[in-house]
Amino acid sequence: MTQTDGPARTNDVQLAGRKGWLGVVTLALAIFTVVTSEMLPVGLLSPMGGSLNVSEGVAGLTLTVTGLVAAVSAPLLIPLLGRFDRRSVLCVLIAVLVLGNLGAAWAPGFGAMVVARVLVGIGMGGVWAVAAGLAVRLVPPASVPAATSLVFSGVAVASVLGVPAGAYLGALAGWRAAFWAAAGLGGAVLLALAVLLPRLPAERAVPLGGVLRLPADPRVRTGLILVGCLVTGHFAAYTYVRPVLEEVSGVGAGLIGTLLLVYGVAGVAGNFLAGAGAARSLRRTLVVITATLTATLAVLPLLGGSVAVAAVLMAVWGLTYGGVSVSTQTWVLLAAPQAREAASSLFVGVFNGAIALGALLGGVAADGVGTTAVMGVGGVLAAGALVTAVVGRAPAPARP
Structure with a gap:
């Protein structure tokens, strides 16, 4: 910071x-x-x-x-x-x-x-x-x-x-x-x-006009696009992860709980790993997160038929998404060091709006195409975040 x-x-x-x-x-x-x-x-x-x-x-x-x-x-x-x-x-x-x-x-x-x-x-x-x-x-x-x-x-x-x-x-x-x-x-x-x-x-x-003007800064705008794509994509897929696992892997309720626990524990580890990575290279950390999440969501419907493989993919998913909050918020706060709270408020707004939008898009995909289609929606949005992380304007590193 x-x-x-x-x-x-x-x-x-x-x-x-x-x-x-x-x-x-x-x-x-x-x-x-x-x-x-x-x-x-x-x-x-x-x-x-x-x-x-x-x-x-x-x-x-x-x-x-x-x-x-x-x-x-x-x-x-x-x-x-x-x-x-x-x-x-x-x-x-x-x-x-x-x-x-x-x-x-x-x-x-x-x-x-x-x-x-x-x-x-x-x-x-x-x-x-x-x-x-x-x-x-x-x-x-x-x-x-x-x-x-x-x-x-x-x-x-x-x-x-x-x-x-x-x-x-x-x-x-x-x-x-x-x-x-x-x-x-x-x-x-x-x-x-x-x-x-x-x-x-x-x-x-910070007046309201000052908050609303922050996205005019390309560094702030890039950070908000990143969190919007990542969180929308994640919740489009994760909201329906239970029926996807039941359909692809054939697992029952007991194993679903175990797989979600694996996901959650990995997510805690991912939070701290991403925090350490962001301190060294913020862009590289987000490129790794977005690329890994894109690949994981793409292959889960294809390779998740084995419970063991599904468990590994859920762990990778949790490890990856666990780093999203800390890395994207770090990006946004570094992009507006003179208005940290205002930038954080925009981050929270986009994050929570993306949760609602992701659940909605996932529901439309599941009802209109099929349950596993939610993984495709999530993967496409994660890929959009990957492009943004690669080409978007990054904030300057924190001064010691």
Whole structure:
């Protein structure tokens, strides 16, 4: 990450020791909490739908609503936050998330659930946009890549632990218990943020026009195209990975869970490997990620008939996609070092919009062509990201 000058940076206390890293861990927990809260309905659709008297398809809109709200709210929140201290801002946003999870746990009907999920979307989009650029202010320059990877490990770990844990708790104690637990976790994170983070004054106020003008910079625009292609392609394929594996590999429900666990564990490793790689050569790291993802999605329907081969391909897929968040956000933040929060808010907006678009495109392909066609859609979009990574204008490396 680029170290920038400015009033806030000048006044930042250099927390090179344990306190700075405790703050980084707290930010990772915050990211873990918001991503888990966003994705929680994935494992709870059937009981939620039955309790709220809606179909599973309608219940799935609770995930769509949250993603779309986050996509819209993140770029709008940063200008509204002005020069408020970022520790206080994060605490307020986590409190909004907690209210949303409490509302979801209580919701007597689908309308109340949608309102609750809107609050989750606002909290999630805001926390991600603000927290993503704070690692650079908590640790020495040499430790910034590792700290950034740690913050974004919250995304990967939420996929591996948060969502399955929610599904397990829902099966054990009812789907509402999962949302109560998410609210409790949010409360604990709020307390940790208040205690472990130092005061973090805003670096500079950015008007909405300044946020919207950032894509005019070709380096920022390239980064946003990269994340848009990669995330849309991934979710076009991954949303339907279960029926694809059932059709191609003939695996049952038990093995599906195992293969997804393999994917998730590999994703955590990929997050840290990509963070280290991005610190050395950002473009090369993204070329490797996009090329590998393109090839993996292309060959899975062709070679995935063997369970062993399918397991290997799922591990490669997880390892590759696990590095997408940290590498693409690093690209965007380096492209706009003078407006990290504004750039991060655009990143979060594009990322969450791409999740919704990817699921939509995958559904159209699966219904119109066939289930395995989703892999082709994902592969084409990943190939588009590969071309972008090769020919697009890259940001300058971080200054030591």
